Amino acid sequence: MPPKPQLNPFVETMDAPPIPAVRQALTAYDGRHGPVLDLCQAVPGYAPHGDLLVALARTAGDAALAGYGDIQGERVLRDALAADINSVYGGDVAAADLQITAGGNQAFFVMALALAQPGDEVILIGPHYFNHDMTLRMLGITVRVVDGDPEAGFLPDMAAIEAATHEKTRAIFIVTPNNPSGGIYPSTLIDALFVHCVKAGIVLVIDETYRDFLPAGSGPPHGLFAHQDWRDNFVHIYSFSKAYCIPGHRVGAIAAGGRIMTEIAKVMDNLQICAPRPVQHALVGAIDALKSWRDGNRDEIDRRRVAFERVIAAKGHWKIVSIGAYFAYLRHPFGDEHAMDVARRLAGDYGVLVLPGSCFGAGQEAYIRAAFANADAAIIDSLSRRLPSQWS
Numbered sequence: 308m309p310p311k312p313q314l315n316p317f318v319e320t321m322d323a324p325p326i327p328a329v330r331q332a333l334t335a336y337d338g339r340h341g342p343v344l345d346l347c348q349a350v351p352g353y354a355p356h357g358d359l360l361v362a363l364a365r366t367a368g369d370a371a372l373a374g375y376g377d378i379q380g381e382r383v384l385r386d387a388l389a390a391d392i393n394s395v396y397g398g399d400v401a402a403a404d405l406q407i408t409a410g411g412n413q414a415f416f417v418m419a420l421a422l423a424q425p426g427d428e429v430i431l432i433g434p435h436y437f438n439h440d441m442t443l444r445m446l447g448i449t450v451r452v453v454d455g456d457p458e459a460g461f462l463p464d465m466a467a468i469e470a471a472t473h474e475k476t477r478a479i480f481i482v483t484p485n486n487p488s489g490g491i492y493p494s495t496l497i498d499a500l501f502v503h504c505v506k507a508g509i510v511l512v513i514d515e516t517y518r519d520f521l522p523a524g525s526g527p528p529h530g531l532f533a534h535q536d537w538r539d540n541f542v543h544i545y546s547f548s549k550a551y552c553i554p555g556h557r558v559g560a561i562a563a564g565g566r567i568m569t570e571i572a573k574v575m576d577n578l579q580i581c582a583p584r585p586v587q588h589a590l591v592g593a594i595d596a597l598k599s600w601r602d603g604n605r606d607e608i609d610r611r612r613v614a615f616e617r618v619i620a621a622k623g624h625w626k627i628v629s630i631g632a633y634f635a636y637l638r639h640p641f642g643d644e645h646a647m648d649v650a651r652r653l654a655g656d657y658g659v660l661v662l663p664g665s666c667f668g669a670g671q672e673a674y675i676r677a678a679f680a681n682a683d684a685a686i687i688d689s690l691s692r693r694l695p696s697q698w699s
C-alpha cells in the first residue's frame with residue numbers, strides 16, 4: 308500500500324468547525340415543541356436596509372467593478388470608514404491607515420500572519436472566540452490563554468496579563484464587546500493594556516466587530532486612536548457583517564499604522580488580492596445614510612437583551628454570568644454535564660440551538676452561549692416554555 312499523503316498536522320488535529328457540529332444534533336429534533344429557536348450563530352435576525360440592497364444590485368451589475376481593485380481596498384470606502392471611526396472614537400485615522408478585508412475573520416487571519424511566526428506566542432483572554440484560537444493554531448502560533456474573571460464580565464486581570472507576557476509574546480488579542488461573554492472592556496482597562504503593550508514592545512489587537520451595539524450614549528469605546536503613537540502598538544479590527552446585516556457579502560477592515568500595513572498588504576495580496584469590490588462601493592453612502600437605522604437596530608437588540616434577562620430571571624436554575632451587545636453567557640443547571648452534551652440535548656430534544664462554552668476554550672464546560680440578538684422579543688419569550696430546568 309502506498310503511504311497516504313501527510314496533511315498539515317496543525318490543521319488536521321483541530322476539531323471541526325463548531326457551529327455545524329452543534330447544528331448536526333438538530334436532525335434528531337421532531338418539532339414537538341414548535342419551530343427551532345436558533346440562538347447559535349451570531350447573525351442579525353432582520354434584513355439589510357432596502358437602500359443598501361438596491362445599491363448592492365447596482366454595484367454588482369457595474370462592469371467597472373468586475374475587475375481587480377486596490378489591495379488595500381477601495382479608496383472611497385476607506386475615506387468613509389476613516390470618517391466614521393473618527394466620529395465614534397475621536398482621532399486622526401486616515402484612508403492610508405485602513406485595509407479592507409473579506410470580513411473580520413479574514414482581518415484576524417491577516418493580522419496574525421503579519422504579526423507572528425510559528426513558535427511565537429499570542430495572548431487570548433478566556434473564554435475566547437473559537438475562530439481566533441483556530442487561526443492562531445493553524446498558523447503554528449502558540450496560544451496562551453489568560454482566563455477572564457467570571458465575576459467581572461470575564462475581563463482579565465492586568466497582573467495576570469503581565470505575568471503571561473514574555474520574550475516570545477507578540478500580541479494580545481481582545482474582543483470588545485466580547486464574543487462569547489458579551490463583556491465590555493472599560494476604556495481604563497483598554498488604556499492599561501495599551502500601556503503594557505507599548506512597554507513590552509508588542510501589539511494590542513482589538514476586534515470590535517460588535518462596537519455598533521454598545522449601549523446608547525456610552526461614549527467612545529476607548530481613546531487609543533487619539534493617542535499619538537497608536538500606529539506602532541495598536542491594531543483595530545472591524546466587521547460590516549453585523550451592523551449592516553451583510554455577513555454573506557464578506558466585508559471587514561483593519562486599522563493599523565504604516566509599518567504593520569506594509570506587511571498586511573503582502574499577506575492580503577496572496578490571500579485575496581482585494582476584498583469584493585461591488586459591496587465596498589455599495590457601503591460608501593450607507594455608512595452615513597444608515598446611521599439612524601443602525602442606532603435603531605442597536606436599540607432593538609438592547610430590548611432583546613432586556614427580554615432575555617427577564618425570561619432567564621423568571622425561570623431560575625439557569626444563571627446569566629455575563630451579558631452584553633449580542634451575547635449572553637449562561638451557567639447551565641445540569642451539574643457536571645459537559646456543555647457539548649447539554650447543547651446537543653437542547654437541540655435534539657427541545658429544538659433550542661445554542662453554542663456550548665467548551666467551544667470557547669478549556670474550563671468553559673459549565674457554560675452555554677446564547678446569541679439573543681438573533682431572535683425578536685416574542686421568540687425570546689417563548690424560551691421560557693422551551694428551556695428545561697431539568698431533563699424530562
Ligand SMILES: Cc1ncc(COP(=O)(O)O)c(C=O)c1O
Pocket residue numbers: 349409410411412413436482486514516545546547548554558559
Ligand atoms: C468577534 C468576532 N470577530 C469576527 C467575526 C466574523 O466576522 P465576519 O463575518 O466579518 O468575518 C465574528 C462573527 O461572529 C465575531 O464574533
